[in-house]
Amino acid sequence: MSSVDFFQSLSLDEIQKKTREYVLGTYAYPMGIAMSFGQGEYLYDTEGKQYIDFLCGISVTNLGHGDADIVEAIRDQAERLMHTSNLFYNQEAALLAEALVNYSFPGKVFFTNSGTEASEAIFKFARSYGQQAKNEASVIITHENSFHGRSTAGMLMTGQEKIHTGFGALLPESDLIYLPRNDLDILEKTIDDRGQDICAFALELVQGEGGIHVMDKEYVQAARDLCKENDILFIVDEVQTGIGRTGKLFAYEHYEIIPDAMALAKALGNGFPIGALIIGDEFASYLGPGQHGSTFGGNHLATRVAFETVKALVTRDILANVVAQSEYFLRRLRLFEKQFACVTEVRGLGLHLGIELDRPAQQVVIEARDRGLLVNCTAESTIRVMPPLNISLERAAEGLDILEASIAAFQG
Numbered sequence: 001m002s003s004v005d006f007f008q009s010l011s012l013d014e015i016q017k018k019t020r021e022y023v024l025g026t027y028a029y030p031m032g033i034a035m036s037f038g039q040g041e042y043l044y045d046t047e048g049k050q051y052i053d054f055l056c057g058i059s060v061t062n063l064g065h066g067d068a069d070i071v072e073a074i075r076d077q078a079e080r081l082m083h084t085s086n087l088f089y090n091q092e093a094a095l096l097a098e099a100l101v102n103y104s105f106p107g108k109v110f111f112t113n114s115g116t117e118a119s120e121a122i123f124k125f126a127r128s129y130g131q132q133a134k135n136e137a138s139v140i141i142t143h144e145n146s147f148h149g150r151s152t153a154g155m156l157m158t159g160q161e162k163i164h165t166g167f168g169a170l171l172p173e174s175d176l177i178y179l180p181r182n183d184l185d186i187l188e189k190t191i192d193d194r195g196q197d198i199c200a201f202a203l204e205l206v207q208g209e210g211g212i213h214v215m216d217k218e219y220v221q222a223a224r225d226l227c228k229e230n231d232i233l234f235i236v237d238e239v240q241t242g243i244g245r246t247g248k249l250f251a252y253e254h255y256e257i258i259p260d261a262m263a264l265a266k267a268l269g270n271g272f273p274i275g276a277l278i279i280g281d282e283f284a285s286y287l288g289p290g291q292h293g294s295t296f297g298g299n300h301l302a303t304r305v306a307f308e309t310v311k312a313l314v315t316r317d318i319l320a321n322v323v324a325q326s327e328y329f330l331r332r333l334r335l336f337e338k339q340f341a342c343v344t345e346v347r348g349l350g351l352h353l354g355i356e357l358d359r360p361a362q363q364v365v366i367e368a369r370d371r372g373l374l375v376n377c378t379a380e381s382t383i384r385v386m387p388p389l390n391i392s393l394e395r396a397a398e399g400l401d402i403l404e405a406s407i408a409a410f411q412g
């Protein structure tokens with residue numbers, strides 16, 4: 001066995017070489033660079049080049065990089081206590097759960113380490129509800145074009161009867177129905193036809209990975225009512241929209257509804273891995289003792305950082321900034337619609353924004369990167385724009401100037 005130098009600082013070439021040699025090839029690394037430092041709205045790569053960050057690690061670092069309160073919370077909690085396990089009560093988890101419930105709806109919180117795990121929790125919660133309360137109903141409705149994570153239902157792989165018990169037959173394809181978004185007629189018909197078999201309707205209020213599509217208010221409100229009338233859980237996946245991204249702490253607030261459950265992750269820890277499923281009090285008993293768990297889930301460090309993140313969101317003037325900056329961004333982006341033939345539509349809510357092109361958009365991402373701006377491309381032809389929620393007007397203007405120049409260069 002050769003020895004490893006634990007204190008190296010690598011060039012981009014060396015990072016790429018080691019990545020190819022040692023890291024499993026699941027990612028394509030389309031940005032092509034590596035970051036070494038971040039401060040506020042800026043990132044710096046390993047070669048020292050500065051970038052304005054309109055990507056936020058895919059809607060994660062909503063408070064920007066190196067936020068003093070977040071850094072201090074991590075330092076303090078790391079010194080004090082990082083992890084004990086869920087064999088113990090945990091002050092930080094209890095305080096975060098209280099804060100999340102106080103700012104959303106009366107309920108109970110299950111902590112996870114990622115958005116996918118929050119989806120897993122949705123799945124198990126929905127199935128358990130169906131088994132216990134709705135004559136073993138096991139069908140879950142989601143949307144075409146939705147995204148809820150990449151796990152393959154971990155419990156399917158676990159060879160223990162007691163872990164499988166309580167959720168019905170595991171995952172026949174007919175147990176998921178994917179509906180077109182915003183089509184109330186089809187939703188009504190589906191519930192008319194199969195309502196007895198359906199335990200839950202899970203949706204993103206703004207489809208993120210699917211290309212920044214905002215759900216209509218009338219559709220969401222009517223869907224919420226339909227679910228209530230038919231004993232179907234109405235569950236929002238706010239992994240990408242939650243924690244201020246849309247200008248409210250949670251996107252469901254725009255729709256003037258209260259969901260039965262809500263999944264969170266991404267920005268909840270501002271970069272520290274943590275997720276959550278909040279289940280309304282009426283249904284909280286459907287994931288009971290021993291039915292779900294996680295070693296890391298809700299550990300002292302993760303929940304302390306998330307508590308600090310939520311505190312920053314509600315005590316600083318950040319949501320007001322999202323609303324103000326959103327107006328500015330949308331005004332500028334809508335000019336792109338007029339200015340560039342390749343821009344077909346601008347969509348979004350708050351600072352969760354997308355620019356639709358009439359062709360694949362990845363080259364705009366590269367043009368922007370080369371000019372010092374980070375955005376990404378989702379659903380092939382959508383440029384996704386997600387700046388930090390506390391972005392200044394000056395940086396917003398500077399970044400949008402770069403984006404404009406990048407689309408101009410792309411269009412040729």
Ligand SMILES: Cc1ncc(COP(=O)(O)O)c(C=O)c1O
Binds near residue numbers: 148240
């Ligand atoms: C709405 C939504 N749900 C779930 C996930 C999965 O989250 P994670 O990548 O943290 O597992 C994502 C990730 O993009 C998402 O956007």
